[in-house]
């Protein structure tokens with residue numbers, strides 16, 4: 494957000510470093526600045542026209558000073574294509590910036606600049622602009638499309654996350670029960686989501702910090718658990734000093750990451766010698782033939798899902814991950830919980846309230862309708878509906 498003070502200084506600020514906070518947008522795989530539906534002159538735009546080299550400073554969650562250059566976008570067709578994306582982003586249900594208007598025609602004359610990032614180490618240029626890393630697209634420079642897609646989805650799901658059926662809360666209880674931390678344990682909930690593990694750890698008297706890459710989840714955990722310290726942060730770039738925690742727990746997160754090994758190394762770094770890293774991953778339930786149809790339905794519809802969309806998780810060998818990262822005293826167990834589902838509607842709402850939503854939303858609409866109706870049909874033959882679910886729990890100890 495541009496302050497009046499900076500606007501008043503206009504071009505003068507090109508001569509001395511100043512700090513401006515402003516939202517940025519991601520469109521067509523690049524980073525843009527765009528503001529002012531009316532198109533009138535404003536400070537940040539004037540500054541960057543005069544001094545296009547500046548520092549793109551990320552300060553929420555991911556902290557980085559990136560040398561960058563701003564180039565005005567003037568071609569009408571290019572502007573329109575980009576503004577369509579910007580407006581679509583602003584119009585999504587979760588719009589933390591609450592910027593209006595969001596009709597394309599109102600943005601036609603807006604100030605629009607493309608940001609290119611220069612190699613680190615070169616002169617950073619005279620102006621210094623601080624950008625607020627909000628989650629329109631949840632993507633910051635250097636973040637992969639896969640991570641950005643995952644964070645966008647979880648950001649959108651935050652409000653109703655783990656509220657339809659107590660799936661994550663149930664497994665968090667089982668994981669914390671297995672770990673059995675003593676009161677006073679200094680714990681980190683990595684990829685905290687709605688705070689299932691945070692709640693269970695606080696219930697054991699732990700001192701809890703929760704981090705997540707999706708702003709909506711961070712806001713939710715902060716609201717639900719005011720006792721915890723909650724921060725927006727990427728799992729692979731933990732902003733904590735070495736040896737800060739006794740215990741790091743991650744519930745259904747590690748298999749979503751681009752590079753779980755990078756996150757495991759970060760976890761090892763922030764654990765004290767003797768500290769424990771534990772994570773859960775989903776796994777198949779044995780001996781529930783009446784639910785085989787559910788997995789088969791996903792397999793049958795998989796070919797309709799574009800390659801870069803669909804499921805967010807990947808298979809993960811938890812023991813190997815821990816061993817490769819240097820953890821010792823490895824343990825693994827499988828836990829199960831049976832969810833009592835009142836009716837098919839509730840099951841469908843649950844399927845749409847967590848990660849499986851990515852797959853369902855990626856189906857073309859005729860197949861999506863078919864998928865839903867076949868699922869409901871199967872569920873309507875069950876009375877009661879009891880959904881068996883399972884998770885693998887892993888743990889390893891960081892030795893000196």
Ligand SMILES: C[S@@+](CC[C@H](N)C(=O)[O-])C[C@H]1O[C@@H](n2cnc3c(N)ncnc32)[C@H](O)[C@@H]1O
Pocket residue numbers: 640643644647648655661662665683684685686687688689690704705706707710726727728729743744745746749750848
């Ligand atoms: C399946 S949810 C599980 C949430 C929670 N741990 C639980 O058990 O309910 C995964 C969470 O990991 C977060 N996440 C995914 N990728 C992440 C990343 N690279 N950095 C930080 N958080 C991430 C998502 O925003 C989401 O809240």
